[in-house]
Amino acid sequence: MSVKPQEEDALEERSAFFIGADSDISEEEDHHELILQKANALASENCLREAIDWFSAAMRYSPVRPEQLSTFVDCILHNFKRKATGPDALSGRSLDAEESSREDALDCPNCHCFLGEPVTVACGHSYCKRCLHRRLLSKCKLCSEHVRGEEKVNVILCGLLSKWFPEEVKKSKKITEVDALCRRKRFREAVELATDTTAVARLSRAEAYVGLKQYRQALEDTEFCPQSSCSAEVGHSLILQEFVMDESLQVFLHCLAVDEDFPCAKRQVEKILCDLLSPGGENVKVGLRETTQNALPHLRSKTLVADAQAQLQSLERPGLSRAHSLRSHSSNSGEEGLKRVWSAPQLGDQDKGSLLKRKLSVSDVESRVVDSGSSKHKKQGESVFYFPEDLLDPSDLECSLCMRLFYEPVTTPCGHTFCKNCLERCLDHMPQCPLCKESLKEYLACRKFKVTIVLDMLIKQYLCQEYGDRAKTHQEETRELSDLTKNVPVFVCTMAYPTVPCPLHVFEPRYRLMIRRCMDTGTQQFGMCISDPQKGFADYGCMLIIRSVHFLPDGRSVVDTIGGKRFRVLSRGMKDGYSTADIEHLEDNGEELARLQELHDAVYEQARDWFQNLKIRFHNQILQHFGPMPEREADIQATPNGPACCWWLLAVLPIDPRYQLSVLSMTSLRERLVKIQHILTYLQSIPNN
Structure with missing residues (x-):
């Protein structure tokens, strides 16, 4: 079948069209990816304003997923914390947090409130039940180890706190009831029950207000709370999607300012920023093919970062519009394409990119974030705890297995505490808790028997004499086992x-x-x-x-x-x-070396012949279990046990264990060599079947 020239031309044009379309799509994707890379590079260099321009440009041409703004969020958070607290506060925060953890042993390391219902995690640190069961942390604040959050309340520690601080425990249980009402969506009852003025109570009430859509009251409760102690809780409790955008953004940034690893808050910031930068509703995906052809060579050049920063600096000069600045710094070939890139942040009527810059400026950051969360004194509305040493009874801190004071107390996921050695001995017999019989198979498999820090500290600090006696007994037992x-x-x-x-x-x-x-x-x-x-x-x-x-x-x-x-x-x-x-x-006796060496060499050669003539199956089995025959030693009396080849032969020779035992007990190398020689002679006399 022949094809007319006109038809051939049409087919070529159609093929060229589809090939050109695929090429355009590929170039557009490359262009979009390069813009995102440039935006992330600027964000990683802490160039906040420039990064906003480039992320906005990327969103005009193709959608950007919220998780792709992770580097951008880190840049914003860095500026937010620097402007809010200053470099001095940031540099001293970790040290103050360590001091606070030592002094406030009965505070939750996450929310810095009274432990109430303490839960001990696998690393040995204890948190309040609310923080763990609400998934407010993914790793330990003190040691960065992963936290499962499925552990039960520490029975011993909970009993001690109920005895020492009954009123505070009562308040904690009341807050637990408020949380339970919120989970059942009985928000009005929760608001009526949450009458306490502590930070945790106000946070629970704020969550109930959110459920009732009374956002102003919720924000008032959270603003009362110190940012240091409840920012992570704010991020979880107040997911203010219906609230004013810039206010919810600041709430989540306050959260991340204290806890950079809090996942929920970071995801919300990424979503909010994605909404702010996205050109909502307008058709902005225009001229990609033309832009790619003109701008892509420039974007791919090695001087991309330096050129772009120079252009961006000129854009910020007063009195110059983005378009005018672009024309004065771009080449003729790339003018039209780059104009579209640089004008991208002017999103619709409200210019969302500029709006975001204003929201993240210094003037908009509230002064109430200055508190770094490391104050040694309790904040407003919180109680100061004085440890009741008169109520401390050593019998309250006894292991239920050995009936002695805890030594290296370890808490299982089911909440029961034992001495480390006592627990390991019980798990030798059965992978179950000795008290409640709950399965501890996973706990045993991990073998992370970490000491419960709070209990260990209380014992060492307030039961010094008793702990000294207990440690002395343990050392004596260990010394006895070391002989x-x-x-x-x-x-x-x-x-x-x-x-x-x-x-x-x-x-x-x-x-x-x-x-x-x-x-x-x-x-x-x-x-x-x-x-x-x-x-x-x-x-x-x-x-x-x-x-x-x-x-x-x-x-x-x-x-x-x-x-x-x-x-x-x-x-x-x-x-x-x-x-x-x-x-x-036992040690070998000294014997005349000359004749002993001669006997040893003869036995060694005889043993090597026997081993080499074994059937391949037996030969390989010996190699697998005992390794190759040891090399001939230069000094056969160098060690108290004599040459290694004798013991290797004794292990591999097919003889009765009682006969082997008699050779093992000999302290004469000559007698041992003679015994082995007799065995080899007998084995070599048997026909090899």
């Missing part, structure tokens, strides 16, 4: 030999405890013996040195050990379910 000749822990399992690796799978609760104690005391050693029907375990064994411990999620562990010194058992005992022994270490 490698008295009451040495014994793992009754298999044969172990000096220098030979011995990997172990530990699953029994008694041996979990034993391994943990070996690690805690720092010795990282224990004895290994085979069982004995009459005595419990054999008279001879080998010390194992722990090289690493890998804990499994269910509490089991894989322990990598290697053989150390040999020992003889002097006496036997038991401790917390596992065997112990008083021991003495």
Whole structure:
């Protein structure tokens, strides 16, 4: 079938049209992306006004997602905090916050109000229940560790606060009732119940006012509260989408000024800024193809930032319009395209870009933000807490497992507190809370048994004498466990030999405890013996040195050990379910080196021939479990245990454990070499099937 020349021309024109359209779209996308990159570059350099121009320009040509304004929000927040508080206040805030956390131990680190219903998170710090259950923080304010927010109230700490500060706890519970009414949308009842004048009570009432759409009353309640203690709560409680835009923007900026990591407030600021910069309702996506052709080479040049900043500086001169300034600084080829870019912030009738600049200027920032949140004194409407030392009873701080004063108190997600060692011992037997039987499988898998900071501080500060006695007892117990000749822990399992690796799978609760104690005391050693029907375990064994411990999620562990010194058992005992022994270490006797060396070399060659002639299956199994045969040693009497090849052979030779034990107990290298030689001779005499 032939095609007429006219038809061919039409097809070519149509193809060129579609190709040109695709090319235009691609160039437009590149242009839009470059404008956004330029805007983010200016924002990262803290050029607020210039960044506003470029973000506005980007929005005229294509929609911008709120999350793409994250760098812009950081720039605005930096200027907001600098203008509101000054550099001195910002530089000293972290130090003051640390001092405040030490002095106000019973305050919530997030809202700085009385803990009320304290909840201890995984890192060991405690927050009020309201802050955690309302998701007002994603990570700990004191250590930046991730916060799940699903933990329950700390039972011990809650009981202590109820005893020491009954009125404050009563107020906290009342606020909890107000919050519950708000969740059930019974806002009028919540307003009537929230009669207290504290900051937290006013915030709860402000939320109820928002539910009733009484925004002015809500704002009055939040303005009463000190910004340092409730800005994060304001960001959560007052999502004022129906309220005046610039007022809600300032509310969220106040929130971020204290807590830059508060996610809800930052998302709201991004949305508000996106609305302010967007050209609402007008058809502004014009001339992209022309703009791309003219302006794209300029935007791609290496001098983009410097040229743009020079142009922007000229734009800010009094008496010069954006269009006039553009014509005086742009080339003829790019004049029309750049004119559209630079005139972009003039959005409709209200010029939203200029409006945003005015909102973020110094004159609009209210002076009430000057408080940095680190004052050592309570703000207006809050109580000053004096610790009631006369009500402090040591029995209130006793572990329910060991019935002694807490030592390294650890609080589980279910809210119960135990000594760290006591809790670990219980979890060795069952991954459940010893009191409420709630599952602690996830808690055990993480193995983050962090000390509860508040309880530990109270014990050390107000029960100094009792804590000193408790610490002394703990140190004595640890010192007793550190002796490698008295009451040495014994793992009754298999044969172990000096220098030979011995990997172990530990699953029994008694041996979990034993391994943990070996690690805690720092010795990282224990004895290994085979069982004995009459005595419990054999008279001879080998010390194992722990090289690493890998804990499994269910509490089991894989322990990598290697053989150390040999020992003889002097006496036997038991401790917390596992065997112990008083021991003495064994060493080889000195012997005539010349004949001993000759015997050693002969046995070594015989052993190497036997190993090389093994079937490939057995050969590979030995390599996998025990590694290759050790190299010949220059000095066979250099160590108390003799050459390593003897112990490697003793481990891999297929002989009865009792016979292996008799060789292990020998203190004569000659006798040991002769025994191994006899075994090799016997094995080599058997036909290799």
